[in-house]
Amino acid sequence: MAQKFSDVEWLEIEAHLDAALAQDPEAYGLPERRDGSVILMSWNIRKFGAVADRDGPKKSPGATRMIERIAAQADLLSIQEQQDDTGALDALVAALNPNYGVIYSDVTGRSPGYKGMSERFAYLFRHDRVRLGHLASDLSYDRTAIAANMNEALKASFDTSVPGQDDPGYLEQLMTWVQNTTRLMGSQFSKFVQFIRSPYLVEFRIDGPDGQYEIYAVNAHLVSGKKTEREQEFFALLEWLLHDSRKTVSERGKIIMIMGDLNLDFDSSNEDRRLGIENYVTGINAKRRLDAKVNFPFLDGAFNTNARRTQTYDHIAWLADDTRLPRGRHNALAGTLGPDQFDYGMFDFTQLFMDAGPGLLPDGTPDYARFAHDLSDHMPIWVRLPRPNAGQHRFTV
Structure with a gap:
């Protein structure tokens, strides 16, 4: 059985986080909720499914409280590794407040009589900031x-x-x-033949005082197999979305927002990945005369999103022709333009657990066994955007 922090240790962690947040409202990268901006978050919550089984609770009370605390900071949260049983998700929605709604996909990644890497894709959203649109669909060939x-x-x-x-x-x-x-x-x-787990697209509308973002959010958990398989699924998804962008982005004015675990590990560095994606997108845009601009900000930031902090698997990225959104050349300005302007980051709970004490081994390294199964082996990532308004015509410095 996987190890867990004890109840006392969780209380120590929570007290340490409270003290840190009192000094810095965004300590450890946990985003602060603000009236003038929205937080879009993505998180692979490891095996997030039933509340309990015959052996007892699937996640400890402390891990459950931490999940609730993180989710409460998001206006729109994209969840991967949502299991067939939605008991923990239902409990999460109930624990937050009546302002939250949820939508999730059917189980994908399996067929009757066959084993597979099955899961659901889920979105948690605040009714007072985010409205559900008309479209919800799997992406498939x-x-x-x-x-x-x-x-x-x-x-x-x-x-x-x-x-x-x-x-x-x-x-x-x-x-x-x-x-x-x-x-x-x-x-x-x-x-490439077909996605192992079909990505899930849901339309959302984010309201501001007198403006709106119209988003096609794409929740994806791409294959974690061989390097070539990862490449094939990632570029198949990107090409699918770029192909669809002619109508979705150019004609309908929508923003395609990728929010998921892309298992993006097909080059030795983020810089190589970024250049590879840019070259690929440039080639497709030139060939097909597409208008959509692509931004993967987490390839520019120093964020290793798995709990071991070795890979940038998780991403929030967008394909858009909306001049209100920052493009790649603007990523270095994140967090410098004002409290409600463009920013992005990651809640580094691994560092929190080490600093609080219970997550630290005697040799000074993280004790992953204490939290990777109980909480997650991926960190939550987020993007902050200003709430849309009538005067917001172009991303400006």
Whole structure:
């Protein structure tokens, strides 16, 4: 059974955080709620599902209080690893206040009779700041596209697995390949076929005193397998959204907001990732004459979003032609333009647990076993935007 902080240790952690927040309202990167701005947050809450099972509570009371405390800072919270059982999510909504609403997807990532990496995607939102729109849908490829992707994947598998006809082992290896490809369950193709877990798109409207952001929020938890699989799913998602942006962004004036765990680990550094994404988007925009501009601010910030603080897996990013939103060249200005202006960050609970004491091992390193399962192995990330208003025509410095 995974270790947990004791009740006394959780009280020590909470007291330490209270004291830190009294000195700095955004200590450890926990965003402060303000009247003139909205907080958009994304968090992979590890195995967030049932309140309890036969062995007792799934998460300790202290971890549950911390989840409630973090969620209460968000106007819109995108949750990954929401399990089939929504008991803990329902309890979270009830514990906050009547202003909060919730919407979540059906279970994705599995089929009847087959094992899979299944979960739901959920959004928690404040009714007084955020309104649910008309659209909620999975993102997936149609049958024709899947068939084409499958054919391409099978061809690539054949080319790498079966020798030429002149090879003496050709027939034997051909039969082996045919037999293996008839058992598709668990097959690992070298080409993208379909998302393992279909991303979930929901329309939200964020109201201000006399303005509005119209957002298509995309909650995603991309595959965590091999490096090539991560690349394929990420770029498939990006291309899907860029393709849709001609109508969604250009014609309807919507903002596509990616809020999820993208498992983005296909290069050695954030700088390499950022340049790779920029080059990819520039190529697609030039080829298809798209207007959407893409910003992945967490590739510019020094944020390692997993609890071990080694990778930038989690992202809030946007595809937009809305001049009120900052573009990539503005990311360095985050947090410098005023208390209700553009900013972004991460609640570093690993550092909190170490500083409070219970999360620190004798050798001075984090005691991940005490909190990675009980709370989460990912940190919450957030973006602050000014509440929309009539005079807000362009992002200005």
